[in-house]
Amino acid sequence: MKVRARDADQVWQEEFEAAPERDDGIETSTISGIPLKPLYTREDLTRRDQEFPGQFPYTRGIHPSGYRGRLWTMRQFSGFATAEETNRRYKYLLANGQTGLSVAFDMPTLMGQDSDAPTSRGEVGHCGVAIDSLADMETLFDGIPLGEITTSMTINSPAAILLCMYIAVAEKQGVPADMLGGTLQNDILKEFIAQKEFIFPPAPSMRLVVDSIEYCAKEVPKWNTISISGYHIREAGSTAAQELAFTLADGMAYVDACLERGMHIDDFASRLSFFFDAHIDFFEEIAKFRAARRIWARWMRERYGAQQERSWKLRFHTQTAGVSLTAQQPELNIARTAIEALAAVLAGTQSLHTNAMDEVLGLPTDKAARLALRTQQLIAYETGVANTIDPLGGSYFIEALTDEMERQAEAYFKRIEEVGGVIPAIESGFFQKEIADAAFRYQQELEQKSRLVVGVNEFINEEEEPIEILRIDPRLESQQSQRVQDVRRKRDQAKCANTLQSLRKAAAGTDNLMPYILEAVRAYATEGEIMQAMIEVFGTYTETAVV
Amino acid sequence: MPSTAVRPVRIVVAKVGLDGHDRGVKVVARALRDAGYEVIYTGLRQTPEMVVDAALQEDAQVIGLSIHSGAHMTLFPAVMDELKRRKATDIIVFGGGIIPDDDIAALKKKGVEEIFTPGTPLQEIVEWLRKRFPE
Numbered sequence: 001m002k003v004r005a006r007d008a009d010q011v012w013q014e015e016f017e018a019a020p021e022r023d024d025g026i027e028t029s030t031i032s033g034i035p036l037k038p039l040y041t042r043e044d045l046t047r048r049d050q051e052f053p054g055q056f057p058y059t060r061g062i063h064p065s066g067y068r069g070r071l072w073t074m075r076q077f078s079g080f081a082t083a084e085e086t087n088r089r090y091k092y093l094l095a096n097g098q099t100g101l102s103v104a105f106d107m108p109t110l111m112g113q114d115s116d117a118p119t120s121r122g123e124v125g126h127c128g129v130a131i132d133s134l135a136d137m138e139t140l141f142d143g144i145p146l147g148e149i150t151t152s153m154t155i156n157s158p159a160a161i162l163l164c165m166y167i168a169v170a171e172k173q174g175v176p177a178d179m180l181g182g183t184l185q186n187d188i189l190k191e192f193i194a195q196k197e198f199i200f201p202p203a204p205s206m207r208l209v210v211d212s213i214e215y216c217a218k219e220v221p222k223w224n225t226i227s228i229s230g231y232h233i234r235e236a237g238s239t240a241a242q243e244l245a246f247t248l249a250d251g252m253a254y255v256d257a258c259l260e261r262g263m264h265i266d267d268f269a270s271r272l273s274f275f276f277d278a279h280i281d282f283f284e285e286i287a288k289f290r291a292a293r294r295i296w297a298r299w300m301r302e303r304y305g306a307q308q309e310r311s312w313k314l315r316f317h318t319q320t321a322g323v324s325l326t327a328q329q330p331e332l333n334i335a336r337t338a339i340e341a342l343a344a345v346l347a348g349t350q351s352l353h354t355n356a357m358d359e360v361l362g363l364p365t366d367k368a369a370r371l372a373l374r375t376q377q378l379i380a381y382e383t384g385v386a387n388t389i390d391p392l393g394g395s396y397f398i399e400a401l402t403d404e405m406e407r408q409a410e411a412y413f414k415r416i417e418e419v420g421g422v423i424p425a426i427e428s429g430f431f432q433k434e435i436a437d438a439a440f441r442y443q444q445e446l447e448q449k450s451r452l453v454v455g456v457n458e459f460i461n462e463e464e465e466p467i468e469i470l471r472i473d474p475r476l477e478s479q480q481s482q483r484v485q486d487v488r489r490k491r492d493q494a495k496c497a498n499t500l501q502s503l504r505k506a507a508a509g510t511d512n513l514m515p516y517i518l519e520a521v522r523a524y525a526t527e528g529e530i531m532q533a534m535i536e537v538f539g540t541y542t543e544t545a546v547v
Numbered sequence: 548m549p550s551t552a553v554r555p556v557r558i559v560v561a562k563v564g565l566d567g568h569d570r571g572v573k574v575v576a577r578a579l580r581d582a583g584y585e586v587i588y589t590g591l592r593q594t595p596e597m598v599v600d601a602a603l604q605e606d607a608q609v610i611g612l613s614i615h616s617g618a619h620m621t622l623f624p625a626v627m628d629e630l631k632r633r634k635a636t637d638i639i640v641f642g643g644g645i646i647p648d649d650d651i652a653a654l655k656k657k658g659v660e661e662i663f664t665p666g667t668p669l670q671e672i673v674e675w676l677r678k679r680f681p682e
Contacts, residue, residue: 107565107616119594122621123565196567196591237570323570327665360665361647362617436573443574447668456666469647472617545569545590547576 009041027450031281032239033441034404040396046403053348053389057297059290059402061348062313066389067380073351074376075152075317079104079129080363081472082480083139086129090144092366098373100182101144102152102353104128105162110197112158114528116481124477127363128154132484133526137165138172147175151182152227152317152351157199159186160212161530164518167220183224183273183317186212189250189422193431195232196543199531202423204538208513210257215514217268224273226254227317233431234277235323237439240288243277244405245412246431248295253422255304265304269311273350278340279321285340286392287401289347292316295406318344319353325360329455330467333357338375345379346392352376362469429546436546484526491524499523500533507537556680558609561589561598563626566616571643571665575611578669584676595625602638608680612642619646619654627658639679643667 016038029035037044051057054064063069076098079086090101105128108120114132115124124130131137141151146169155162163184167177188205191198198205213225230247238246251272258268274292278285296314300306320340325333334357341354354372356364364372380386392398419425426432445451452458499520506516513534520530560576562569569591580586587605589598602610612623623642630636642654643663651662660679663672 107618111565119565119592121625122618123616126617127566191567196569235570236568237574361645436570436577439570440574440577443578443669447670453666457668466648474620543590545588547573547580547586547588 009043012039025450026452027445030240030284031279031442031451032241032284032438034241034284034401034408040400042396044396044400046399051393056301056309056312058293058313060390060393062293062315062350063348066348067345067386068389071380071386072345072349073100073150074098074373074380075100075102075351075353076369076373077102077104077152077154077319077353078364078369079106080470081125081129081476083129083131083136087140087142087144089366089369090140093369093373094144094149096370096373097377100150100152100351103140103154105153105155106130109158109162109527110155112161112199112527112531114484114526115477116484117528121477124480125472130476130480131162131165131527132480133487133524134165134168134521135487135524136483137162137169141166141169141173145175146170146173147179149181152185153182154185156185156188156191156195156197157205158527158531159184160208160514160517161521161527163212163216163220163223164514164521167518168521177220178222180220181222183227184212185229185275186226187229187250187275189253189426190229190232190247192426192541192543193233193246193250194236194238194435198541198543200534200538201541202426204507204534205541206254206257206423208534209254210261211512211514213254213258213268213271214261214263215512216271217263219514221271223271224315225268225271227273227275228254229275231275231277231319233435234279234321236435237323237442238435239438240279240281240284241405241408242412242434242438244288244292244295245409245416247274247276248292248299248409249413249416249422251296252299252303255300259304265300265306266308266311269300269304269306270308270313274314274316276316276318276344276349277321278318278344278349280324280336280340282339282343283398283401284405285343286347287398287405289316289318289344289349290390290393290398290402291405291409294402295409315350317351317353318349320344320355322355322359325355325357326453326456327360328464329461330357330360332455333360334371334375337372338379341376341379342383342385345385346390348390358467358469361467363472365468365470367468429544432543432546487524488526496520496523496525496529500525500529503530504533504537507534555583555585556609556676557585557587557605557607558611558676559587559589559598559602559605559607560611560613561593561601562591562613563593563595563598563622564614564616564618565592566614567591568615569613571615572611572613575613575643575669575672578673579611579676582673582676595622595629598626599629599633599635603633603635608638609676610638610640612640612644614642614644614646617645619644620650623654623659624657641672641675 053061230243234243356368
């Protein structure tokens with residue numbers, strides 16, 4: 001007998017309820033705790049006009065041609081030890097088919113201090129490459145034509161300084177600034193919220209961000225001046241919806257700050273870029289990325305009145321979730337990373353970093369780094385997923401989850417507005433508490449085994465095979481300290497001191513600081529000296545720790 | 548609260564080094580607090596001197612260190628040296644973070660009592676403390 005379409009849903013409902021359910025106690029909500037139905041149908045779709053890629057609100061992607069036009073950029077984040085060693089790794093990655101560079105700096109560089117500072121002890125070259133002055137940056141990009149590649153630099157509090165170093169190296173290669181392409185992370189708000197690599201208080205920090213956006217709009221027009229990052233918010237333990245909401249709220253705070261400076265929205269909006277985490281909950285992540293594009297387009301057009309289409313388009317980089325990797329049975333991380341990368345690709349990411357399996361133990365070895373890159377190549381060329389644009393568009397489930405992400409993000413925007421906006425929310429610990437609560441809840445679910453992590457709280461191997469770990473030579477620290485001391489000794493002292501004095505004066509006023517920083521960089525002032533000059537004017541920030 | 552000790556064990560938890568990855572330290576701090584310990588979290592970027600200062604001021608019996616930057620082989624021993632210098636070696640030290648196995652053995656030789664690496668159940672840390680401080 002033919003079941004009429006109208007009744008088929010009832011039949012299914014009855015059959016589903018009659019069938020035995022698994023009773024393993026494992027959560028059926030997403031990893032972020034969004035309850036899921038066992039089945040989604042046409043009834044779950046919101047009525048809306050049919051959406052197309054390349055068209056507002058860009059839920060299905062910002063390019064009409066998707067990956068048919070151009071694949072995503074395979075951009076592996078990399079840096080360790082000295083500029084020489086990292087330069088060699090870059091040449092190796094480029095020779096193996098990587099299509100863009102992404103610089104990882106060590107902790108002293110990220111925190112704006114030189115390698116010979118007392119608090120740099122034990123940290124030099126460990127989490128990334130040590131850069132103290134223009135001399136190191138020259139070595140880092142030696143033999144790499146900066147007019148032909150694009151470079152992403154993950155740096156925040158001292159971002160303006162590192163960008164100036166890059167511009168200065170390009171000058172020496174004969175490449176004018178308006179030919180440079182790349183991305184500066186330069187997202188200080190998420191530092192206050194999650195990663196905590198802040199130095200100056202919020203107000204002068206925001207000034208430096210706006211200075212660099214304003215400067216680049218004129219002088220380095222192809223540069224993505226900021227990469228507004230959810231990655232670190234997520235890694236700190238947030239849910240997917242929190243990552244989405246807090247990141248877009250940060251983005252709007254930067255837009256507001258640029259507008260306050262007197263810039264026109266269409267003069268800078270298209271150079272804002274985004275950076276998200278690809279976590280292990282596959283569909284939730286795809287929905288998150290799709291919702292991000294839709295929300296941003298709507299806000300840019302309707303709230304901020306941007307006229308140009310390119311101002312509406314949210315472009316994003318993705319990195320697979322470091323926090324999903326396990327120290328136990330680390331080879332499993334290859335599988336995790338592949339699944340996460342696939343989610344990013346199915347959602348149309350512009351560029352992608354795949355984590356190496358050993359990153360939970362240390363910096364990746366050459367082999368692990370290569371396997372991570374090969375994983376992307378496998379997705380691009382073997383699986384066929386790049387052949388169709390937004391292949392999951394129209395899926396009842398994905399569309400419903402995309403709507404849910406959007407709804408949750410909008411609810412957070414209201415709460416952030418209620419506490420006075422992003423900076424007051426930071427100062428009152430709002431974001432920090434939301435994230436810490438989510439992290440703790442997840443950890444409890446692991447303890448109760450209502451969520452399983454293979455190899456960690458279930459399916460454990462009694463004997464773990466040791467894997468190779470990249471070790472940083474401890475002699476490196478004294479060598480790098482020696483190097484920065486040599487730079488300080490050999491430069492034109494009077495010229496260097498003058499540039500720092502000019503910078504101090506400018507910092508006390510309202511000039512755009514970029515030209516002053518560039519002058520100091522050209523005079524081989526070190527990163528630590530340039531930061532110190534600004535600290536003298538701006539002061540530093542200490543967070544009230546919230547547990 | 549499970550603990551009925553006359554004087555609750557006081558633990559100073561600190562992030563040493565330059566990195567700001569405080570997810571782990573906060574989760575552990577909450578779990579220890581929930582298990583009945585008195586937990587003082589110092590916040591980020593503590594030097595070894597600051598950590599020992601805090602432990603002495605708070606009259607803590609335990610210091611818990613967290614680090615993710617790879618500087619543990621410098622900073623953990625520096626905390627142990629500072630404890631010696633301040634004649635406070637009765638304070639026991641444990642730590643956590645991204646710390647390779649080989650380094651764990653070396654740190655234990657230097658007097659760090661226990662190291663908990665990524666994926667450790669919170670209950671394991673609590674049980675270790677219960678054994679270390681039986682009621």
